[in-house]
Amino acid sequence: MKALVWHGTTDIRCDSVPDPSIEHERDAIIKVTSCAICGSDLHLYDHFMPGMKSGDVMGHETMGEIVEVGPAARKSLKVGDRVVIPFTIICGECEQCRRGNFSVCETTNRNKDLADKAFGHTTAGLFGYTHLTGGYPGGQAEYLRVPFADATHIKVPDGIPDEKLLFLSDIFPTGWQAAVQCDIQPTDTVAIWGCGPVGQMTIRSAVLLGARQVIAIDRLPERLSMAKAGGAIMINFEEENVVERLNELTGGKGPEKCIDAVGLEAHATGSVDSMYDRAKQAMMLETDRPHVLREMMYVCRPAGILSIPGVYGGLLDKIPLGAVMNKGLTIRTGQTHVNRWTDDLLNRVLENQIDPSFVITHTEPLERGPEMYKTFRDKQDGCIKVVLKPGMNGGLHA
Amino acid sequence: MHDVVRRSALPGRSQSSHDKMARGLGYFSLALGIAELVAPGAICRAAGVKGLETVVRGYGAREIATGIAILGSHDPEPWIWTRVAGDLADIATVATGVQQDNQSKGRSTLALATLAAVTLIDLACANGLNAEKGNRKTAIRDYSRRSGFPKGLQAASGAARDFQIPDDMRTPELLRPWDRGGGKA
Structure with missing residues (x-):
């Protein structure tokens, strides 16, 4: 599949990488329909955040359709479900998750030792955001493996454009x-x-x-x-x-x-x-x-x-x-406790209290993602928010 | 409104031609710095100057430090400006150290021309990197109608005032403003 891959300071490329597969019974795989470049991705692009390795797949604002579900995630997800993926990977079971402090989930950071050393105690695993937070491949890709998918998702209804829902993943909450x-x-x-x-x-x-x-x-x-x-x-x-x-x-x-x-x-x-x-x-x-x-x-x-x-x-x-x-x-x-807010925020979107798509200034094919990192970082072309779409032809601006 | 749509990244890449040029200059700095450290005598002869081996070694250390900074930094622009300053120091050094014999004069002239050319490249790179940073004073897109509120700003104002702030994000009752009558202010 195609994915945006970090190769070094200010060097992001659209590469072919192996398709993700189910690695754990709580996993799911989604086919990405939309993803976005976040301002915090720029800290990785500029290499201010430690813990990136060449070959890491970027991205933590992603939504799509479930195409494969691990056996333990089937109680809450099925193939064909439309989901937004929160940037924080959560187990939903640990003490912090039970308190609603999802961004400091005690379970999902598979590099807990690194985080313990850097921050004193671990925080949640994050998609595409350094090995300090688990080194999980991100969602600026055609497909995404979602660990702990039975908890790490926001189900969204059909019939509403991606653009109104995508930002439930991060910037809106x-x-x-x-x-x-x-x-x-x-x-x-x-x-x-x-x-x-x-x-x-x-x-x-x-x-x-x-x-x-x-x-x-x-x-x-x-x-x-x-x-x-x-x-x-x-x-x-x-x-x-x-x-x-x-x-x-x-x-x-x-x-x-x-x-x-x-x-x-x-x-x-x-x-x-x-x-x-x-x-x-x-x-x-x-x-x-x-x-x-x-x-x-x-x-x-x-x-x-x-x-x-x-x-x-x-x-x-x-x-x-x-x-x-x-x-x-x-x-x-703190990082955002995404799932703590998303039921309420989804209702506000459905009730037309707010339409988060107002912030999108550029919609481009995934393959143009590397260029858009520079455009976004340097605030060129009036760029405020970039949405990337795998399989899209051409681009839309402002 | 301006009709300018500027993007500087190379097609399919997250870097511009100026980013690439900066990396090239970083490697050039390293190579030149090593040469100046290892063979200052040869560098002096090539530049048509004498007795400046110690100065050239110092410049070599400067070039290496600058090269490392350019290659290791997320923003090479200040270090390219450092190169420009170094170029001027190099030019001044050669210009003041020119020998009187014809052979040395010829070498110094060639060295000064080379240094001037490198300075121009450094200047072009630094200016290019600076221009890419969006230091604009005028808008090139009009977002003044993007409220994000489909029912309008007035309807949105306070529409979520009934939202129950979670206890852990509320100011504790005992720390809230209070009046002397004992109630909350």
Whole structure:
């Protein structure tokens, strides 16, 4: 089958690889109908995340049709079922899964020892996201083996386009969890750094959850215009001072809720700390660029909440924990507990409360995936979200 | 709105011609650096300068470090700019070290021409990499109608206000804002 394969830093290729097969009685195989490139895939593309090996198949936003089911998964799946696959592989049985903390499932990371060393304790296995999280082949491919498939799936009805459902796999519940864990009150101002796909979903989630005011911070005109369409007030950090503007919009008190939808590759260009981060990162003395974290710790209203869906990978410098402690801020973060939210979110899609396909700007055949990684990473061609379709001819833009 | 649709990746690849050029320059840096470290005398003779073997060895170390950085970095652009700065140092070194005999002058002229050509290649590569990074001020696509709310923004605002926030993501009751009368503010 065809699959997008990681070969090294910024080197992704569409290769022929062996078809997946059932390896365990709880497995299922899906024929992929749509998959997407996630912003967190770019951390692998740029090789910021450790634990990739040449030959790894990329991708963790995937949906398709069940074509083969292991005997132990037949109680919940059958051939022909239409499923979205959450990016977190879950057993559904361990203590964390029973608590709804699916992203830290204790069972599914088959490289638990590595994760224990890196993070102290293991987290869930993930599709196509380094050997630290199990080294499972990803879903930017024609077929995908789904381990623990009896638990690791979201059944979706026929008759609705893939585009409306695909993002239940990751970015929609990620944006939703980012907003939910802020415990948004009707009087709250919610400031969201980053208007990429997760940022856009976070903006819509904060609006649905009833924030008084949603403020979106980015520098790219297309992304800011999409944020504005979703009901956000825009701040272009290349044209305005973010801290001053946020204070101005909140009567000098700062936003109650701050969300980092950027993560480890912040692109702030004018600040001293961002130059410091760039220099240290270039010399391999720092893994991440935490400009957004610093800024939101500084500007957040005392007793406020910081929500961090943005991915961080390693060791960060100059974090103003003094501001966090003295202002009594609460930090909530983590990979998304996808299945905790998807029943509710699927209903919201079916009820037309939200149509997540708004974020798609490029639809391309799987074979053009490697080119689209660069287009997406470099924000060329107005690119915000790329959907790839195995077997598709030609491409659609914006 | 601009009618510009720019993508720079090579067909079927996740890298552009500038990415490829940067890798080539990385290997070139390594090769040149090793030559300067191992045979500084020969390099000095080829450039028509004398007595600069120690300087050339230093430059060799610089080239090797730069080459490793280019090949190992996800973003080679700053290191290509480092090469440009190195090129200028090389040019200044050769220009100030030119000997008076005709043979050396000829070699120095050829070396300066070569260095100028390499500098131009480095500049083209660094500028190309920089231009690919989407440093635009104007939109090339119009997404201002993409609310994502089929029933409109007004209907969406607060539509999920009745969502029950899970206990583990709620601010604990005891930590919620309160008024002096004992109730929640």
